[in-house]
Amino acid sequence: MEWIAEASPRQLARIAGCLYLLNIVGGAFAIGFVPAMLDVAGNSAATAHNIQANDLLYRSGLLAHIGIDVTAVFMAVIFYDLFKMVNRRLALLVVFFTLVGTAVESANLLNQFVPLVLLGDGHYSSALTAEQLQVLAYVPTVVATNGYDVSSIFFGFYGLTIGYLVFRSTFLPRVIGVLLAIGASCYMAYSIADFLKPAFAAHLVPWVQLPSLAGEGSFCLWLLIVGLNVERWKQHASTATSRLEWAG
Amino acid sequence: MEAAREHSHLTIGMGRVIEQIGVASPQPRARITGAVYLLSFLFALGTLFTPGTPKDIVAHEPLFRLEFAVGLIWIALYIALTALLYSLFKPVSRRLALIAAFFSLVGCIIQAFASVFQLVPLVLGGSQYLSAFTVEQLQAMAQMFLELNVQANYIAVVFFGLFDIVIGYLILKSTFLPRILGGLMAIAGLLWLIFLSPPLANHLLIFIEAPGFVAELALMLWLLVFGVNVQRWKEQAAA
Numbered sequence: 001m002e003w004i005a006e007a008s009p010r011q012l013a014r015i016a017g018c019l020y021l022l023n024i025v026g027g028a029f030a031i032g033f034v035p036a037m038l039d040v041a042g043n044s045a046a047t048a049h050n051i052q053a054n055d056l057l058y059r060s061g062l063l064a065h066i067g068i069d070v071t072a073v074f075m076a077v078i079f080y081d082l083f084k085m086v087n088r089r090l091a092l093l094v095v096f097f098t099l100v101g102t103a104v105e106s107a108n109l110l111n112q113f114v115p116l117v118l119l120g121d122g123h124y125s126s127a128l129t130a131e132q133l134q135v136l137a138y139v140p141t142v143v144a145t146n147g148y149d150v151s152s153i154f155f156g157f158y159g160l161t162i163g164y165l166v167f168r169s170t171f172l173p174r175v176i177g178v179l180l181a182i183g184a185s186c187y188m189a190y191s192i193a194d195f196l197k198p199a200f201a202a203h204l205v206p207w208v209q210l211p212s213l214a215g216e217g218s219f220c221l222w223l224l225i226v227g228l229n230v231e232r233w234k235q236h237a238s239t240a241t242s243r244l245e246w247a248g
Numbered sequence: 249m250e251a252a253r254e255h256s257h258l259t260i261g262m263g264r265v266i267e268q269i270g271v272a273s274p275q276p277r278a279r280i281t282g283a284v285y286l287l288s289f290l291f292a293l294g295t296l297f298t299p300g301t302p303k304d305i306v307a308h309e310p311l312f313r314l315e316f317a318v319g320l321i322w323i324a325l326y327i328a329l330t331a332l333l334y335s336l337f338k339p340v341s342r343r344l345a346l347i348a349a350f351f352s353l354v355g356c357i358i359q360a361f362a363s364v365f366q367l368v369p370l371v372l373g374g375s376q377y378l379s380a381f382t383v384e385q386l387q388a389m390a391q392m393f394l395e396l397n398v399q400a401n402y403i404a405v406v407f408f409g410l411f412d413i414v415i416g417y418l419i420l421k422s423t424f425l426p427r428i429l430g431g432l433m434a435i436a437g438l439l440w441l442i443f444l445s446p447p448l449a450n451h452l453l454i455f456i457e458a459p460g461f462v463a464e465l466a467l468m469l470w471l472l473v474f475g476v477n478v479q480r481w482k483e484q485a486a487a
C-alpha cells in the first residue's frame with residue numbers, strides 16, 4: 001500500500017488508467033459477455049438451464065463484477081487527489097457519485113445470486129415445482145438489469161462531473177472531457193428511457209453505448225499511456241495550496 | 249498556519265490576487281446550495297403520488313415509471329446537496345461535516361438500491377413464463393417487494409435523520425446562520441429517528457413530517473434568499 005500513498009501525479013494517473021482498463025474489460029465480460037451467453041429473454045426455463053450448465057462462467061461473471069466495483073472505489077480516491085486542485089467541491093462530488101453508484105451496483109449483485117441459491121442443491125424443490133423455481137430464479141435477473149439502470153444514473157452524473165473537471169483541468173486534453181460528458185449523457189438517457197419505455201430503450205442498444213465507450217475508453221487510454229501533463233498539474237497544485245494557506 | 253500564510257504571500261508575491269481567490273465569498277455556494285435544495289424539494293413533490301398496490305402500479309404504469317425516474321434524479325440532487333453542505337460547514341468542523349455527509353450518502357444508497365423493488369410488480373405482470381404461478385401468487389410476491397421498498401425507506405429515513413441532527417448541530421455551532429435553523433433541523437432529525445419503530449412512526453406521521461418539512465423549507469429559503477453571513481463565515485474559515 002505504501003507505493004499508492006507516495007505515488008507521483010503521473011504514477012497516480014497511470015494507476016487510474018490501469019484500473020479503468022480493468023473496469024472496462026471486466027465490465028464488458030460481466031455485464032456484456034456473460035449475460036449474452038446465458039440469458040434467454042423471456043424464457044426462465046432456458047435461462048435456468050444455461051446457468052446450471054455453465055455454473056463456472058456464471059460465477060466468474062459475478063466475481064469479475066465484484067472486482068470492477070472494487071476498482072471503482074480506488075479510482076474515486078485517485079481522481080479526488082488528481083482533480084481537487086481544479087475544483088475541490090466537484091472532485092468531492094465525483095467521489096460521492098462513484099460511491100453511491102458503486103454501492104448500489106454491488107448490492108444489486110445480490111439479485112444475481114438468487115439463481116445460484118434456488119437452482120442449487122435441490123433444497124427448495126420439495127415445496128415448489130421446477131417451473132416455479134425457474135421463474136423465481138429468473139425474475140431477480142430481470143430486476144438486476146433495472147438495478148444497473150439505477151446505478152447508471154449516478155455514474156452518468158459522475159461522468160458529467162469528471163468530464164467538466166477534465167475540460168477545465170489544462171493537464172488533460174479538453175476533448176476527452178467533452179467525450180466523457182457526451183458518454184455520460186448517453187448513459188443517463190438510456191437508463192431513463194429504460195424506466196419510461198423499456199421497449200423503446202431496447203432499440204437504442206448498442207448504439208447508445210458507443211459514445212460512452214469513446215469517452216471512458218479515451219480517458220482510460222490517455223491516463224494509461226500518456227498519464228497527465230505534470231508541469232500543468234503542479235501549476236494547479238501550487239495555486240491551490242497557496243489559496244488554501246491564504247484562506248487558512 | 250500564520251507562518252505558512254506569510255510564506256506563501258512572500259514566495260508567490262501576488263498576495264492580493266490570491267487573497268481574492270483564497271477567501272472567495274461563500275455566498276455563491278450558499279445560494280447554489282439553496283437552489284439545489286429547492287430543486288430537490290420540487291423533485292420530491294413529484295414522487296408524492298406513489299401508488300401503493302401492485303394493481304395501482306399496473307393501472308397507472310406510465311405515471312408510475314415517470315415518478316420512478318423523478319425519484320432517482322431526486323437522489324442525485326440530494327447527493328449534490330450533501331457535497332455542497334459539506335463544503336459550507338467545513339469551516340465549523342471538517343470532521344462533523346464529513347460525518348453528516350456520510351450519513352446522507354448511506355441514506356441515498358439504501359433508498360436508491362431499494363427503489364428497484366418498486367419495479368418488480370411490472371416485471372411480474374403479463375409475461376408468458378410467469379404462468380407457473382397463479383395471478384394471486386404473483387400479486388402477493390409483487391406486494392412483498394413493494395413492502396420491502398417501504399421498509400428500506402424507513403431505514404434510509406433514520407440515516408437522513410442522523411444527517412439532519414449533525415447539520416442542525418453544525419448550524420448551532422456556526423456563527424454565520426441563525427441558530428433557530430439549527431434547532432429546527434436538530435429537532436426534525438430527532439423526530440425522523442422515531443422511524444426506528446415504524447409502527448410508532450406511522451401513528452405519529454404528521455408530527456414527524458410537518459416539523460421535518462418546516463425545518464428543511466426554512467433552511468432552504470434562508471440559504472436561497474439570505475445566503476450566509478459572509479464576514480462571519482470567513483472568520484470561522486480562518487480560525
